[in-house]
Amino acid sequence: MESRKVPVVVFIGQPNSGKSTLFNSLAGPKAETSNFPGTSIKHTHSRVKIGGRLLDVVDLPGTYSLCPSDPAERVALTHLFSERPDLVINVVDASVLGRSLELSLELIELAYPLVIALNMVDVAERKGIQVNPASLGEALGVPVVPTIARHGRGVKELLDEAFAVLDRGQKLRPPLWAGDVEDKISEMEGTLGADFPAVSNRRFTAVKLIETGGMGCGEFLGEINPALKEALLRIRKELEDRRNIPAYEVIAAERHHLAMKLSEESSRVLHGKQTTWDIKVDAVMMHPVAGYLIMALVFIAFFLIIFKVGGPLESLLLGPFLRFKTVLAARLGNGLLFYLAEGLLQGIGGGVAIVLPYFVPLLFLMSALEDLGYLARAGFLLDTFLHRIGLHGKSISPFILGFGCNVPAVMATRILESERDRILTSLLIPFIPCSARTTIILALVAAYLGPFWALGFYGVNILLVAFLGWVISLFLKEPSPGLILEIPSLKWPSLRNVLQKTWIQLFAFVKFAWPLLIAGSIILSLLSYFGANRVINDILAPLVVNGLGLPRALGVTLIFGFLRKELSLIMMLQALGVDYRNLLSVVTREQIVVFTVFVSFFIPCLSTFAILWKEIGRKWALVSAGLSVTVAVVLSWLVRLVL
Amino acid sequence: MTLLEAPVNTPLRIKDLLGGEGVRRRLLPLGFHRDDLIRVDSRALFRGPVLVWNLTSCTKVALGRGVAQKIIVETNHGEP
Secondary structure (H helix, E strand, O other), X not given: OOOOOOOEEEEXXXXXXXXXXXXXXXXXXXXXXXXXXXXXXXOEEEXXXXXXXXXXXXXXXXOOOOOOOOHHHHHHHHHHHHHOOXXXXXXXXXXXXXXXXXXXXXXXXXXXXXXXXXXXXXXXXXXXXXXXXXXXXXXXXXXXXXXXXXXXXXXXXXXXHHHHHHHHOOOOOOOOOOHHHHHHHHHHHHHOOOOOOOOOOHHHHHHHHHHHOOOHXXXXXXXXXXXXXXXXXXXXXXXXXXXXXXXXXXXXXXXXXHHHHHHHHHEEEXXXXXXXXXXXXXXXXXXXXXXXXXXXHHHHHXXXXXXXXXXXXXXXXXXXXXXXXXXXHHHHOOOHHHHHHHHHHHHHHHHHHHHHXXXXXXXXXXXXXXXXXXXXXXXXXXXXXXXXXXXXXXXXXXXXXXXXXXXXXXXXXXXXXXXXXXXXXXXXXXXXXXXXXXXXXXXXXXHHHOHHHHHHHHHHHHHHHHHHHHHXXXXXXXXXXXXEXXXXXXOOOOHHHHHHHHHHHHHHHHHHHHHXXXXXXXXXXXXXXXXXXXXXXXXXXXXXXXXXXXXXXXXXXXXXXXXXXHHHHHHHHHHHOOOHHHHHHOOOHHHXXXXXXXXXXXXXXXXXHHHHHHHHOHHHHHHHHHHHHHHXXXXXXXXXXXX | OEOOOOOEOOEEEEEEEOOOHHHHHHHHHHOOOOOOEEEEXXXXXXXXXXXXXXXXXXXEEEXXXXXXXXXXXXXXXXXX
């Protein structure tokens, strides 16, 4: 098409259509994918060279329609309307073709150049449906390419088709609806003045105006063009009177019927209802009683595996670092150079040997559970409990993401429709033990008091989240809009996909955290060389020594806990001047628990605080920080009393 | 009857969607249209959500009790 600029290619699809997976296999591992509706909330924009051509590819958050109902969908649409892409690739889940085509029909109305990737044809066939891409393509007037994104199948053909459309352009004809509806659309189109700022084309704009009426895109209308607003209201009223349902439902029903018709005409039923493995497994997983037992087992296994893998790996990796430190001490003596080298070594060693052994298995298992589709199921099972704390099942996705890292978890609250739910969930997320805190819990509580203490810690932690949710929801009276959550079909996780996702998250973590870890470690070494940490410890002594009953030297480590939680652990060893294996020679088991409790809760780490500020505003970020400090002081004091 | 009172594992036809525009706008694109066939697969314990299988669009959706109360259905005997 145009050779002077890089073509913009936008990926759009309904949640769970495999859009991000397809995007990854085309553009490399840039977008995070998962089997939970609406998890790719931050859209990824990347310039890539595919098939020898430079493209600007954008992966939009999943959206069910072009009328947004939550902020994540709003991101998708604002982007689509403002970007005017050169090509739209619509990823369609072949196993729920009828419903997915409703979005495709809207995209055809929008009339940007379009190619449809008919994804998950394997899942559809397992369900007994075979879709004929050629006849579907002919009916829609759009190229349709069958793909199985998880196995990278059909990707090359999709690219060929995409390039062909980019090169030769495309003329789309919007599908026609029932005569009475078409009449009203034409009438609306006629009322739009020549200078009306139409999105893409006049018909699409007319349809959207009728659909949205007083909401969303239509809001501004009354102010800029009262006559048009009046005509719009009249046309909507006439349509509503004729069909006896609201105007937006008239349009939705037209699309729905057309999509169902197209889906029936282009698919063939292979076999009658068959009970496939996923249906059998699902029936057990979602069983009102067995479901909860399985969920408990899944989560216990989840943490035991992490501990069983992480523990030995940690001691294996830690050995060489300790030996190297002894060598350094012998060579460099006790001067500034030694302190610098020691700080550097502690930082690197902490990152490699203490954090990674637990963090990597956690990310891996999380990705596998997400890919399997288990998170949405956990959301269904836990909805009733989340109701008790004023939330609903959709919050489970941000919460479970929070066990990995609080930052993406706070961002994921955008999938929640109401602001109240977003604030409440965001306030609770900092109390979810993220992987950094899990590392501390495992490395201190599990290692020195046993794995069941660590599980107990987790249990108390979750009760605390529930209690806080209940308390906060007393102040946020507005009711929650309730759960509407699609349960995706179970998919056997693909190793490639899971590894890819683990790698993306790990890379982001290493890039962000390691410089902080190493710099923090060196600074602490220097502070102790110049004796400045004593001043900080003196200032914090009333809290650390009198309040919590901990060694005075630990005061300074709390400062670093604000940067990243696991820094506190590494700094703890540094500050106490012992290596990990000899920790019990300077602190008691009780002190370890108190320290872990305090460090876990006392403040959201710097990056969580920053994201809270950005997502729910300064006021709530400060509320969150205040809440954390209060909870940490009260709880660790209580723990000290009890133990 | 509302979806909350409907029998489990029985084909149901959607008669009406109550509630505000917000809820209906969220239900429509998920395949809850008037005259669609749905089936309640299971109900979670302790007054939990209902799991609904949409026979028309072949999708599974979890609906909270508040939302399920807004969907009016009738049993659809004789249809699969």
